[in-house]
Amino acid sequence: MASPPPEDAAHPLTTYLQRLIAEKHSNLCVSADITCATSMLSLAEAVGPSIVVFKTHADILAGWDSHPTTGTGAQLAALARKHRFLIFEDRKFADIGSTCQLQYVGGLHQIVTWAHIVNAHILPGKDMVRALGESAAAWEALNVSAGGIEDEAPSCRGLLLLAQMSSAGNFLDETYTSHCVAIAREQRDFVMGYIAQRPLNSLPGDAFVTMTPGCSIPPQESLDDSEFVPGEEDPLGQQYNTPRDIMLRGCDVIIVGRGICNAKDPKMKAEQYRKLAWDAYVEKREK
Ligand code: S5P
DSSP states (O other), rough: OOSSOTTTOOOOOHHHHHHHHHHHHHEEEEOOOOHHHHHHHHHHHGGGGSEEEEEOGGGOOHHHHHHTTTSSSHHHHHHHHHTTEEEEEEEEEEEEHHHHHHHSSTTTTTTGGGSSSSEEEOOHHHHHHHHHHHHHHHHHHHHHTTTOOOOOOOOOOEEEEEEEEOOTOOOOOOHHHHHHHHHHHHHHTTEEEEEOSSOOOOSSSOOEEEEEEBBBOTTOSSSSOOOTTTBBBBBBBBHHHHHHHHHTOSSEEEESSSSHHSOOHHHHHHHHHHHHHHHHHHHHHHO
C-alpha cells in the first residue's frame, strides 16, 4: 500500500462517501437482509437512487453466482457505478489474520473483488486489521495493473471497526471502544471509520466516518406496519433509534435493514428514511 496518509487526512473512501452524501442528499445505507441473490440485486436497483451505501450479507444469499465478470458481485458493482453508491459487505471478520485474509479474498464470494467496504471485530487484535489491509493492498495493486474498471469511486478498499453494537446486552464496553479508536488511528490508511452508536472522533486528526444501525421510524410517521418501534427492542434484542436522533448525535450514515426490506414498497420507504435523515443532518449542521 502507498505511504500512510498525513495525520489529518480522511480515507479516500470516506472523502468519496462525504461527497456522495452532499450530492445525493442522502445519509442512507440500506442493509439487504434478504436471502435471495436476485432479490438483493432488485433491491439495490430499486433503492439505488436514494442511498449512499448498500450493505450486504453475502453468506445469507441463496443463488450466489461467483463468476468474476457476470456473477452476483460483478452485477452489484455495476449497479453501484450506475446509481453511485458504495458496497459494504457486513462480514464482521473476527478470526486470526491469516484466516481473515482467506475469508476476504477466497471462497465463493471473493469479497475483496466487489465490496468497497468490509467490517471487523477487533477481538483477535490489531494484527488481524493489518492482515486485512495487506489483502486489500494486494487486490488494489492487481486491479491497477489489470487496468481496473472505469469507476468514479476510488479504486481502494476500506474497513469499518465495530466499536459499538446496537444489540441489548452486548459486551462492547467503553474500554473496548477506546481500543477500537486506538487501532483505527494507528491503521488509518485502511480503517475508514466505525460501526458505532455515536461519533468517536475526538482528536483534531480524526476523520473517521460513523455508520449507525438500529434505526427505525416512529409508528405514527410510518406508512406501513413493517417497522420496529424506536426505543423498543425487536424480539431478539435489536434496539432502535429514529433517523433524526441518530443524525442529531452527529453520525454520518444510518443503516436500515428490515424497516426497508420488509416494506410493501422498499423504494418509497427508502425515500422516506433518506428524507428524514437528511433533514436532521442539515439541521445538525446548521446548529
Ligand atoms: O451493531 C450492529 C452492527 C450491525 S453491522 N447492529 C446491527 O444491527 N448491524 C447490522 O445492521 C445487522 O447485521 C443488520 O444487517 C442491520 C440492521 O438490521 P435491522 O433490520 O435491525 O435494521
